[in-house]
Amino acid sequence: MGLFAELRDSVSRVTASLFADDSEPKRIGIYGPPNAGKTTLANRIARDWTGDAVGPESHIPHETRRARRKEDVEIERNGKTVNIDIVDTPGVTTKVDYSEFLDHDMEKDEAVRRSREATEGVAEAMHWLREDVDGVIYVLDATEDPFTQVNTMLIGIIESRELPVLILANKTDLDDANIQRVSNAFPQHETIPLSALEGENMDEVYEKIAKYFG
Known part of the structure; x- marks a missing residue:
C-alpha cells in the first residue's frame, strides 16, 4: 500500500503541475544584507503600482524581523x-x-528581544529562499563591500535553485557609491544601479523585472 500511495501522490503532483494556473502571481523575494534598502525598494515598488506601502522603513538595523508580503503587484x-x-x-x-x-x-x-526576533527572521528568510520564492531581487548597498561570505552564500543558493535573479546596486545617491564594485562581485549576473530612496532609475528596474520575472 505504501508503494501505491507514493505512486498516486507522485501522479497527483505531476498532474497539478501540468494544469497549474500560469496567471498566479510569482513570489519575488527581496533579499540582501541588513540596511541595504530592501524595504525602501519594496515600498517604492508597491506605492508606484498599488498606492500602498509594504512596511516601515528605518535606519535601525534589522527593523524588518519578519517576512512581509504585498500581493498582486501588477507591473x-x-x-x-x-x-x-x-x-x-x-x-x-x-x-x-x-x-x-x-x-x-x-x-x-529591548535590545536582547529584538536581536532574538532578528535571528528568527534570518531563519525565516532562508526558509523562503529555499522553498517558497520564484525569483529574487538582490539588493546591495553600493557604498559597502559586496565581497562577503553572506552575499556569496545567498547568491550560491539562488543559483543552485536556478532562480531568476536581478542584482541591484542601491544608494547611488550617495557620493561614495561604487556601482562597478558591485558589478565585479557577481559578473555572471546583470547589475542595475538605482536609488530606491530617491526613485532614481526605477524605470529600468521595472523593465528588468518584467524581463526576468515575466
Whole structure:
C-alpha cells in the first residue's frame, strides 16, 4: 500500500503541475544584507503600482524581523505585464548582536528581544529562499563591500535553485557609491544601479523585472 500511495501522490503532483494556473502571481523575494534598502525598494515598488506601502522603513538595523508580503503587484513595461507578490525579507547575516540595538538608545531588555526576533527572521528568510520564492531581487548597498561570505552564500543558493535573479546596486545617491564594485562581485549576473530612496532609475528596474520575472 505504501508503494501505491507514493505512486498516486507522485501522479497527483505531476498532474497539478501540468494544469497549474500560469496567471498566479510569482513570489519575488527581496533579499540582501541588513540596511541595504530592501524595504525602501519594496515600498517604492508597491506605492508606484498599488498606492500602498509594504512596511516601515528605518535606519535601525534589522527593523524588518519578519517576512512581509504585498500581493498582486501588477507591473507593466513595454507592453508586457507581470503580476508578482513582493516578499520583503529580513536582512541575512551570520550574527545578530544585541549591542547593535544599544547604539540606538534601546534598553538592554529591548535590545536582547529584538536581536532574538532578528535571528528568527534570518531563519525565516532562508526558509523562503529555499522553498517558497520564484525569483529574487538582490539588493546591495553600493557604498559597502559586496565581497562577503553572506552575499556569496545567498547568491550560491539562488543559483543552485536556478532562480531568476536581478542584482541591484542601491544608494547611488550617495557620493561614495561604487556601482562597478558591485558589478565585479557577481559578473555572471546583470547589475542595475538605482536609488530606491530617491526613485532614481526605477524605470529600468521595472523593465528588468518584467524581463526576468515575466
